[in-house]
Amino acid sequence: MTGTTTQEATMRLAGGVSLVTGASAGIGAAVAQRLALTGTHVLAHGRDPERTAAVAESTGGVPLLADLRDPAAVDRLADEALAVHGRVDLLVANAGCGHSGPFDVMTADEIDDLLAVDLTSAVRLTHRLLPGMIERRIGHLCYVTSIAGRTGVAGEAVYAAAKAGLDAFAESLRLELVGSGVGVSVIVPAVVETGFFERRGRPYERRSPRPVSADRVARAVVDAVETGRDEVFLPGWTRVAPAVRAVAPAPYRALSRRFGEQVRSAGTPEGRSS
Numbered sequence: 001m002t003g004t005t006t007q008e009a010t011m012r013l014a015g016g017v018s019l020v021t022g023a024s025a026g027i028g029a030a031v032a033q034r035l036a037l038t039g040t041h042v043l044a045h046g047r048d049p050e051r052t053a054a055v056a057e058s059t060g061g062v063p064l065l066a067d068l069r070d071p072a073a074v075d076r077l078a079d080e081a082l083a084v085h086g087r088v089d090l091l092v093a094n095a096g097c098g099h100s101g102p103f104d105v106m107t108a109d110e111i112d113d114l115l116a117v118d119l120t121s122a123v124r125l126t127h128r129l130l131p132g133m134i135e136r137r138i139g140h141l142c143y144v145t146s147i148a149g150r151t152g153v154a155g156e157a158v159y160a161a162a163k164a165g166l167d168a169f170a171e172s173l174r175l176e177l178v179g180s181g182v183g184v185s186v187i188v189p190a191v192v193e194t195g196f197f198e199r200r201g202r203p204y205e206r207r208s209p210r211p212v213s214a215d216r217v218a219r220a221v222v223d224a225v226e227t228g229r230d231e232v233f234l235p236g237w238t239r240v241a242p243a244v245r246a247v248a249p250a251p252y253r254a255l256s257r258r259f260g261e262q263v264r265s266a267g268t269p270e271g272r273s274s
């Protein structure tokens, strides 16, 4: 497993209570299923009632529904999660949605919704769940971000900004929580075999990085929590991209312009190329 570890392992999953957002599909469903194998009580959040119920049932856990675009629904989700077993020991903030296309043709609602789901909901849930963890001196916060937030991607400006914001939030919290008994991990996937790309409106068509399975990401989440890992890139070699950008920004940006995503055809200032 590639990543850095500066924290003591903070919690045992067995017997604990874990809230996984976006557990109704893809990575979140795989995380809920992997967590269930550890003996933790799973609280499976989703928006789609049938898929959320099915995942919750497969984990022996409890389904919780909320549309994370709505801050009041986020607060209700936190309260409902705390009410099930009286505490939440692990938050896996995984729910997210993408958007592909030039920033200037996004609607204001699309921008707000993406920031609300991918950034604000995770910050707000943390705000609600963290005090109990600090009080009990045990807990873990795990955020699923994206390589897009570390490198920037044409056509994904708001998505990348949300994920970069989540990264900075997690990095800061980890520093703030030293000695508190609460750990913080960040999972940084590149491309994962889920319905994410279809849902965002444009399939993944590049050769590299090759998609990894949702279960591989799920195993990384469990390992990160159990061992107190700070961050994990999936696949591991993708950590090179932000490192190169940091030490050699000009060549990195030239290569990105040449080989990166293209969203705007020459001569069509207003249009999407795909």
Ligand SMILES: NC(=O)c1ccc[n+]([C@@H]2O[C@H](COP(=O)([O-])OP(=O)(O)OC[C@H]3O[C@@H](n4cnc5c(N)ncnc54)[C@H](OP(=O)(O)O)[C@@H]3O)[C@@H](O)[C@H]2O)c1
Pocket: 021, 022, 023, 024, 025, 026, 027, 028, 046, 047, 048, 049, 051, 052, 066, 067, 068, 069, 094, 095, 096, 097, 098, 117, 144, 145, 146, 147, 188, 189, 190, 191, 192, 193, 194, 195, 196, 197, 199
């Ligand atoms: N797939 C990739 O290649 C990839 C790469 C890097 C990072 N990630 C990140 O990994 C995380 C999981 O993505 P995935 O690949 O598993 O995608 P996915 O299969 O599309 O699943 C997304 C999950 O987020 C939930 N969600 C989306 N919008 C929501 C909303 N408004 N309110 C509540 N829940 C909402 C969905 O719930 P419903 O289905 O019930 O609506 C679903 O459970 C995301 O944060 C994504 O940014 C994915």
